[in-house]
Amino acid sequence: MVKKKYEKPVIKKLQMGFMNKFGRGYLSHIRQAIDGVSIDKLVEMYGSPQFVFSEKRLRQNYRRLYNSFSNRYPNVQFGWSYKTNYLNAICAILHKEGEVAEVVSEFEYEKARNLGVPGHKIIFNGPFKTISSLKRALEEGAIINIDHFEEIQDIERLAQSLNKKVKVGIRINMDTGIVPQWSRFGFNLESGQALDAVKRIAYGKRLVLNGLHCHIGTFILEPKAYSLEIEKMVNFAYQIEDDFGFKIEYLDIGGGFPSKNRLKGIYLPPEVIIPSGEDFAEAICDTLLRCLRPNDFPKLILETGRAIVDEAGYLITTVHAIKRMPDGLRAYVVDAGVNLLFTSFWYKFNIEIDREVQGIPEPSIIYGPLCMNIDVVEESINLPPLPRGTRLIISPVGAYNVTQWMQFINYRPAVSLITIEGKIELIREPETLDDILGKEKLPQKLQLNLED
Amino acid sequence: MERLKQLAISEEGFIFDPVTGNSFTTNGTGLFILEALKEGREEKEIVDLLTEKYGTDKENVSRDLMDFMEQLRSYRLI
Numbered sequence: 001m002v003k004k005k006y007e008k009p010v011i012k013k014l015q016m017g018f019m020n021k022f023g024r025g026y027l028s029h030i031r032q033a034i035d036g037v038s039i040d041k042l043v044e045m046y047g048s049p050q051f052v053f054s055e056k057r058l059r060q061n062y063r064r065l066y067n068s069f070s071n072r073y074p075n076v077q078f079g080w081s082y083k084t085n086y087l088n089a090i091c092a093i094l095h096k097e098g099e100v101a102e103v104v105s106e107f108e109y110e111k112a113r114n115l116g117v118p119g120h121k122i123i124f125n126g127p128f129k130t131i132s133s134l135k136r137a138l139e140e141g142a143i144i145n146i147d148h149f150e151e152i153q154d155i156e157r158l159a160q161s162l163n164k165k166v167k168v169g170i171r172i173n174m175d176t177g178i179v180p181q182w183s184r185f186g187f188n189l190e191s192g193q194a195l196d197a198v199k200r201i202a203y204g205k206r207l208v209l210n211g212l213h214c215h216i217g218t219f220i221l222e223p224k225a226y227s228l229e230i231e232k233m234v235n236f237a238y239q240i241e242d243d244f245g246f247k248i249e250y251l252d253i254g255g256g257f258p259s260k261n262r263l264k265g266i267y268l269p270p271e272v273i274i275p276s277g278e279d280f281a282e283a284i285c286d287t288l289l290r291c292l293r294p295n296d297f298p299k300l301i302l303e304t305g306r307a308i309v310d311e312a313g314y315l316i317t318t319v320h321a322i323k324r325m326p327d328g329l330r331a332y333v334v335d336a337g338v339n340l341l342f343t344s345f346w347y348k349f350n351i352e353i354d355r356e357v358q359g360i361p362e363p364s365i366i367y368g369p370l371c372m373n374i375d376v377v378e379e380s381i382n383l384p385p386l387p388r389g390t391r392l393i394i395s396p397v398g399a400y401n402v403t404q405w406m407q408f409i410n411y412r413p414a415v416s417l418i419t420i421e422g423k424i425e426l427i428r429e430p431e432t433l434d435d436i437l438g439k440e441k442l443p444q445k446l447q448l449n450l451e452d
Numbered sequence: 453m454e455r456l457k458q459l460a461i462s463e464e465g466f467i468f469d470p471v472t473g474n475s476f477t478t479n480g481t482g483l484f485i486l487e488a489l490k491e492g493r494e495e496k497e498i499v500d501l502l503t504e505k506y507g508t509d510k511e512n513v514s515r516d517l518m519d520f521m522e523q524l525r526s527y528r529l530i
């Protein structure tokens with residue numbers, strides 16, 4: 001008889017502490033429905049995995065944030081950050097709510113136009129604007145925030161050929177105490193580069209500078225950083241007005257408010273550490289009103305992304321296999337992985353199960369379906385012994401996932417929307433082989449004939 | 453070994469200590485040792501059992517067992 005292979009005996013204490021969500025009251029982590037529609041019904045209609053968005057939550061998040069600002073300042077406009085989620089249905093809901101579009105590439109510009117957003121309701125940002133996209137944006141009256149000196153030159157040339165004087169904004173970056181400092185976009189304020197850009201625009205005489213744009217970072221937990229941003233922007237705007245005669249008509253302060261998600265490595269629950277929209281609105285609007293000159297109310301533009309859409313998105317996934325790791329840890333293989341959940345690299349998601357399961361909860365690891373070591377959805381979560389077929393509902397996943405997801409190893413799944421009326425709408429079909437093969441070309445000489 | 457008898461030990465090596473609320477994982481060899489300790493066996497006896505079961509050398513096994521007992525002690529499980 002072959003003897004079992006000897007292994008050094010080990011015992012390892014599991015560190016769960018107060019991260020232990022399922023430890024005691026895990027029953028409260030059961031979710032059988034989203035907005036009143038059962039998980040079973042959703043899966044029956046459009047399969048698993050499946051992204052599900054809540055129109056109700058999306059509109060609620062937007063309105064709450066908009067009201068926090070519009071109650072404090074008379075001239076507020078939100079611009080929907082397309083890169084955060086550019087599914088047509090999501091953009092359309094936010095445009096209907098009154099948001100303009102904020103795009104950062106030719107592709108996103110075309111997507112917004114295709115959806116029916118007029119040029120003058122598009123804010124065109126980003127470090128790489130092709131000449132053709134700039135030309136179109138200028139012709140259609142988009143708001144353009146210039147990122148670098150080459151772009152000043154590009155736009156001057158286009159303005160000349162179009163024979164018109166065009167209004168432009170510039171993107172600036174600055175120290176607001178936030179690290180990492182996003183200094184690679186736009187012109188640096190403290191070094192004098194931003195002032196050089198203004199001089200350059202004034203000297204060129206073809207452009208009219210009418211706005212300032214800045215985006216200080218993302219998932220910012222400190223409202224004071226925005227106060228500082230506003231103060232520096234307003235002071236700079238007045239310097240431009242006084243010294244160059246340009247009237248700054250808008251201050252675009254970018255995005256960056258956090259969603260109610262949990263960053264990895266931060267153990268306090270989001271409800272404790274995430275400031276509310278009201279906190280940000282207060283810091284921003286109070287500073288504006290303190291720093292602006294009497295009767296001057298330039299348009300305040302916000303490009304909030306994740307704080308509006310993250311919590312409106314869920315991912316349904318299904319347990320496919322159950323394993324025991326050599327170190328004793330229980331592991332699950334589910335049908336959605338990091339190919340769909342780009343944000344799993346920095347978030348520890350809220351994970352709910354669709355049914356009551358008996359048994360002692362034990363620390364478990366959740367693997368995605370990819371045949372890749374990096375495919376870990378959750379490194380440690382206390383779960384009762386889940387049988388195959390159990391559905392997990394992962395949230396919040398509405399921001400950055402359905403734009404940064406990858407067609408890698410598997411197809412990308414369906415995306416559905418639960419409307420305010422409680423209807424289930426398919427807003428993106430699951431991919432099929434044809435979607436992928438449609439773009440491929442096989443040279444004649446490589447055609448295979450292996451059957452005979 | 454009264455303390456050990458309070459532990460809930462699953463066949464798969466998951467250990468829950470209802471006294472402290474702590475949980476642990478162990479491998480097959482660890483599980484074997486824990487069961488033997490619970491049955492009240494002496495360390496010397498366990499070394500023999502392990503050597504017999506796995507056909508490995510005694511010196512190695514007794515060193516590993518000492519180390520394992522140290523770990524149990526540090527977790528206050530014995």
Ligand SMILES: Cc1ncc(COP(=O)(O)O)c(C=O)c1O
Nearest residue numbers: 081215218255256303304305306
């Ligand atoms: C220019 C600009 N605006 C808005 C956003 C949206 O940011 P957030 O999702 O953090 O609100 C970003 C994100 O990178 C951005 O680069």
